[in-house]
Amino acid sequence: MARLTINGKGHDLDVEGEMPLLWVLRDELNLTGTKFGCGAGLCGACTVTVDGEATRSCITTVESVEGTNIRTIETLADAGTLSAVQQAWVEHQVPQCGYCQPGFIMATSALLDQTPDPSDDEIDEALTNICRCGTYERIRAAVRRAAQLKKSGGQS
Amino acid sequence: MSKKRSLTRRIFMIGSASIAGVAIAGVGIGTGYLASVDVDGLGASKNDTGSVDVTAWINIAPDNKVTIYVPFLEMGQGTHTGMGQLVAEELGIDIEAENVSVTHPSRELSAYANWTMFLNRRPEEEAGPVTWFSQRAIAAMRMVATGGSTAIVGNWSGVRQAGATARELLKAAAAQKLGVPADKLSQHHTEFSTPDGAQIVKFGDLAELALQQTPPTNIKLRGHEDFTVIGKSVPRLDIPEKVRGAARYGIDVRLPDMVFAALHQAPVFGAKIKKIDEGQARKRHGIIDIVNLETAVAVVADNTWRAKQAVEALDITYEWPAEFADSSKIKADLKSRIEAEDYTRTDSRRDIPLHFEQAAKTIEAVYETPYLAHATMEPMNTTVWWKEDDTVEVWSPTQSQTATRWAAEAAGSAKDVTVHVTYAGGGFGRRAETDFAIYAAKVAHALKGRPVQVIWSREEDMRHDDYRPGAIAKMSAGLDAAGKISVLKAEVGSQSVFASYLPRNLGMPAPASQDEATLEGILKSPYLPPAWQVSAVDVDTSIPVGFWRSVGHSNNSFFMECFADECATGAGLDPAQFKLANLPANSREARVLKLLMEKAGWTGPLGNGKGRGLAVHKSFRSVVGAVLDVSVDDEKTVTLEKAVMVCDCGTVINPRLVEAQMQGGLIFGLTAAAFGEITVEQGKVTQGNFDEYEMLKLASAPSIEVHLMPGTDLPGGVGEPGTPPAAPALANAIFAATGERIRTLPISKAGYSIAEA
Numbered sequence: 047m048a049r050l051t052i053n054g055k056g057h058d059l060d061v062e063g064e065m066p067l068l069w070v071l072r073d074e075l076n077l078t079g080t081k082f083g084c085g086a087g088l089c090g091a092c093t094v095t096v097d098g099e100a101t102r103s104c105i106t107t108v109e110s111v112e113g114t115n116i117r118t119i120e121t122l123a124d125a126g127t128l129s130a131v132q133q134a135w136v137e138h139q140v141p142q143c144g145y146c147q148p149g150f151i152m153a154t155s156a157l158l159d160q161t162p163d164p165s166d167d168e169i170d171e172a173l174t175n176i177c178r179c180g181t182y183e184r185i186r187a188a189v190r191r192a193a194q195l196k197k198s199g200g201q202s
Numbered sequence: 203m204s205k206k207r208s209l210t211r212r213i214f215m216i217g218s219a220s221i222a223g224v225a226i227a228g229v230g231i232g233t234g235y236l237a238s239v240d241v242d243g244l245g246a247s248k249n250d251t252g253s254v255d256v257t258a259w260i261n262i263a264p265d266n267k268v269t270i271y272v273p274f275l276e277m278g279q280g281t282h283t284g285m286g287q288l289v290a291e292e293l294g295i296d297i298e299a300e301n302v303s304v305t306h307p308s309r310e311l312s313a314y315a316n317w318t319m320f321l322n323r324r325p326e327e328e329a330g331p332v333t334w335f336s337q338r339a340i341a342a343m344r345m346v347a348t349g350g351s352t353a354i355v356g357n358w359s360g361v362r363q364a365g366a367t368a369r370e371l372l373k374a375a376a377a378q379k380l381g382v383p384a385d386k387l388s389q390h391h392t393e394f395s396t397p398d399g400a401q402i403v404k405f406g407d408l409a410e411l412a413l414q415q416t417p418p419t420n421i422k423l424r425g426h427e428d429f430t431v432i433g434k435s436v437p438r439l440d441i442p443e444k445v446r447g448a449a450r451y452g453i454d455v456r457l458p459d460m461v462f463a464a465l466h467q468a469p470v471f472g473a474k475i476k477k478i479d480e481g482q483a484r485k486r487h488g489i490i491d492i493v494n495l496e497t498a499v500a501v502v503a504d505n506t507w508r509a510k511q512a513v514e515a516l517d518i519t520y521e522w523p524a525e526f527a528d529s530s531k532i533k534a535d536l537k538s539r540i541e542a543e544d545y546t547r548t549d550s551r552r553d554i555p556l557h558f559e560q561a562a563k564t565i566e567a568v569y570e571t572p573y574l575a576h577a578t579m580e581p582m583n584t585t586v587w588w589k590e591d592d593t594v595e596v597w598s599p600t601q602s603q604t605a606t607r608w609a610a611e612a613a614g615s616a617k618d619v620t621v622h623v624t625y626a627g628g629g630f631g632r633r634a635e636t637d638f639a640i641y642a643a644k645v646a647h648a649l650k651g652r653p654v655q656v657i658w659s660r661e662e663d664m665r666h667d668d669y670r671p672g673a674i675a676k677m678s679a680g681l682d683a684a685g686k687i688s689v690l691k692a693e694v695g696s697q698s699v700f701a702s703y704l705p706r707n708l709g710m711p712a713p714a715s716q717d718e719a720t721l722e723g724i725l726k727s728p729y730l731p732p733a734w735q736v737s738a739v740d741v742d743t744s745i746p747v748g749f750w751r752s753v754g755h756s757n758n759s760f761f762m763e764c765f766a767d768e769c770a771t772g773a774g775l776d777p778a779q780f781k782l783a784n785l786p787a788n789s790r791e792a793r794v795l796k797l798l799m800e801k802a803g804w805t806g807p808l809g810n811g812k813g814r815g816l817a818v819h820k821s822f823r824s825v826v827g828a829v830l831d832v833s834v835d836d837e838k839t840v841t842l843e844k845a846v847m848v849c850d851c852g853t854v855i856n857p858r859l860v861e862a863q864m865q866g867g868l869i870f871g872l873t874a875a876a877f878g879e880i881t882v883e884q885g886k887v888t889q890g891n892f893d894e895y896e897m898l899k900l901a902s903a904p905s906i907e908v909h910l911m912p913g914t915d916l917p918g919g920v921g922e923p924g925t926p927p928a929a930p931a932l933a934n935a936i937f938a939a940t941g942e943r944i945r946t947l948p949i950s951k952a953g954y955s956i957a958e959a
Contacts, residue, residue, distance in 0.1 A: 061505075062487065065505070065507050065508075066507060068507075069505055069506055069507035072506070073462060073504075073505040073506050073507070074505065076456050078447075078450070078453070078454035078456065079446070079447020079448065080447070081451075081453070081579070081580070081627070082453060082506075082581070082657070083579050083580075083581075083660065084660040084891055084892050085659055085660055085891075086660070086891050086892070086893070088891060088892040088893055089579070089892055089897075091579060118447070119446065119447030120446075120447055120448075122446075122447075123446055128445065128446070132445040132446065135441070135445045136437070136441055136442065136445055139437060139438055139441060139858055139862070140441075140445075141278075141438070141440070141441055141444040141445065142278035142279070142280070142862055142866055143276075143277055143278030143578075143579065143580075143625070143626060143627050143628045143629075144278070144440065144441070144444030144445075144449055144625070144627075145451060145579040145580045145627025145628065146579050146627075147444055147445060148447040151445060166959070167959075169900070170900055170901035170958065170959060171901075173899075173900045174899055174900070174901070175899070175900075176579070176892060176897045176899060177579075177900075178577065178578060178579045178628045178630075178870070178897065179278045179628065179862075179866045179869075179870075180865055180866035180867075180868070180869025180870055180873075180898075180903070181862070181865075181866065182869065182898075182899075182900045182903035183865055183903065183905055183906055184862070184865075185900060186900065
């Protein structure tokens with residue numbers, strides 16, 4: 047048994063402690079916004095935040111995140127209103143296939159919470175996810191725009 | 203084999219030489235029958251949901267919701283939005299309005315058959331009896347499929363015609379309902395109003411009545427000057443749900459009582475499962491079943507991770523094939539066959555040896571490219587619910603809807619198979635295959651009554667792909683005293699994609715002669731002088747190869763555009779000037795090159811460890827050019843600084859979508875050129891995950907500026923043509939910066955790495 051707090055809600059789960067968080071989210075809780083890409087922490091499609099830190103859920107065991115606050119893409123929008131990062135992603139028309147984008151959006155959200163005005167280097171360091179469609183140029187522009195939106199009073 | 207399959211076997215042939223064959227097959231099927239095939243889908247009919255299909259492309263519900271049917275897989279290329287724009291233009295609706303949506307239809311209609319892709323013919327090209335038979339023969343089979351950058355190309359006229367027909371049917375219904383002549387009515391989005399504005403009637407109230415109207419003939423479609431939706435950067439319709447994490451990909455399908463399966467395929471190409479020692483696997487937590495699939499084993503569980511843990515714990519014995527494929531041996535074979543001139547096909551004009559003798563200078567170079575994996579972000583998967591009564595539902599991110607249905611039908615005594623096509627996390631040609639659907643259908647058949655989602659691990663996906671074939675090209679040219687190419691010889695060795703794809707996916711024999719995919723981009727190259735020879739050699743191997751974004755062009759653009767660069771150096775000329783001098787002055791390639799030189803500010807060498815590389819290549823009816831700027835340090839670290847692209851794809855439907863495809867296509871090609879290599883040793887693929895098969899990331903990606911050539915020609919493809927210029931632009935840029943020619947990809951083989959800015 048494990049007890050996890052996901053998107054502000056407590057869940058008692060009958061899962062092995064070594065099960066990666068990704069599969070709890072996807073297969074036990076049907077939170078399918080978090081994607082499976084590599085299973086080895088290499089691509090970032092499975093990125094969620096754990097106590098505000100961008101975390102690759104495919105290599106993060108359930109037992110290691112008990113007692114933390116886990117947040118997934120599903121609740122980033124507050125009562126239907128897109129977060130600043132999501133808004134910027136729409137404005138810059140970032141996604142193509144879109145499969146990797148929840149991971150990018152979560153990683154960007156964590157980055158901007160900690161570094162409201164990141165430099166190019168800081169963006170490069172924080173966003174090591176893979177996008178096979180090659181949306182990188184729009185991602186960079188959208189990160190900048192999200193920082194701006196956040197500063198001007200939008201939510202995270 | 204069912205009747206339908208054998209019929210397909212007869213008609214499914216690819217390449218220009220096949221048209222006559224298809225037409226003969228068409229005559230065999232019967233002219234009368236073919237005449238009854240509804241290739242246009244312009245009629246209106248009642249949908250079983252209580253709504254009305256006003257043509258095959260548009261559904262109108264009583265609550266005034268308009269659904270546009272787009273029978274092409276949305277895998278990132280933006281086809282739902284672009285195709286939707288074609289419909290909206292003529293239907294006269296606001297595609298961004300809340301009551302409008304786009305969906306991939308589960309029904310396979312003849313009107314959706316992608317005969318443009320299968321026959322490599324654009325509907326507007328000719329309208330003779332051969333086309334009539336070919337089109338109807340394909341349409342009779344339905345053959346709903348996505349590929350070859352053909353959605354817009356194949357439906358440019360037909361879908362606008364459908365939009366216009368639907369508009370006229372609805373307008374006639376409104377006229378009848380309001381008692382006002384149709385030409386007096388005004389349309390505002392999804393409603394019509396009387397001239398005084400007093401009476402308004404909505405599409406939703408007219409759909410039933412539209413059924414009784416006669417479709418008008420000879421509707422004049424809007425001209426370019428009147429377009430209000432086509433040519434606009436309409437925001438992608440799928441983005442809101444994609445940024446919320448709400449878009450449903452194949453892997454996100456969830457059904458009541460659904461279970462998950464992990465797969466382990468025999469690790470060697472051609473190997474089979476001989477024996478499975480299950481050990482304690484069935485006793486593990488959550489394990490439901492273990493299914494032997496002959497070439498793979500699936501473990502079914504209540505959770506994907508549990509399934510994967512269990513499949514890895516199995517002790518499996520294999521039956522090995524007679525021969526073990528080896529990619530370095532294949533290369534050696536291709537090389538020696540080129541040397542022996544052991545061609546599978548050869549085309550030539552004039553006396554080649556004589557022209558080489560007369561040349562002022564001859565240039566020769568041998569190029570090599572590796573096998574490549576597709577590595578879509580969403581690994582292969584399919585969900586199948588094989589019900590107790592043998593009706594089957596399939597949910598799959600597939601480019602081959604119809605072939606997927608056949609695959610399910612062939613997995614057991616299925617009746618009434620429906621294939622629901624989901625969003626796909628990338629496709630790039632990988633999802634034209636049926637392997638992932640076949641495995642899922644077999645597991646579901648074994649599990650009858652319970653829906654099962656079969657998901658491949660990244661390693662399974664990488665090691666059991668249908669790869670872009672590696673290739674070798676020996677290029678030779680003679681230049682005259684003025685530096686013009688007087689004779690060109692290209693000898694290309696590569697596995698045939700069609701010979702691998704057709705038997706594997708459609709139960710059809712391999713084509714009798716080497717297909718044009720091996721030579722596409724060279725065979726009709728505008729660089730070909732009056733004297734030329736283009737030859738192919740093939741190799742027989744068990745490595746499965748398939749369609750990889752831009753297919754043969756991905757190899758041949760590298761050979762052709764790098765070789766042209768080498769010829770320029772040989773002639774002592776600037777590469778851009780040399781190419782301009784050797785391209786026909788009025789060619790689309792020359793026009794793109796000129797605009798590219800202007801936009802990139804092409805003024806010759808950059809110096810100081812910096813270099814610019816140039817490539818222009820036509821594929822899928824579009825011409826794309828790229829200039830890439832790099833800097834290279836003493837450690838051979840390459841910084842991708844900036845790219846400028848020019849795209850001539852004829853009429854542009856959605857500029858921002860085209861820009862995205864150009865940028866993405868270039869990144870896709872640069873990724874491959876920088877890192878991509880699949881090697882096969884002892885029949886096994888070496889690379890397993892993204893640490894061994896690397897991807898370009900944000901820190902390394904160049905900025906990419908895209909310019910679209912204005913024009914009103916018929917639209918060309920955009921999903922694939924951005925990729926071919928990438929590799930030659932990179933290799934040419936490195937030469938410009940360092941003086942070192944890279945003739946073997948990826949560039950890492952020559953010691954180059956990519957800087958993380």
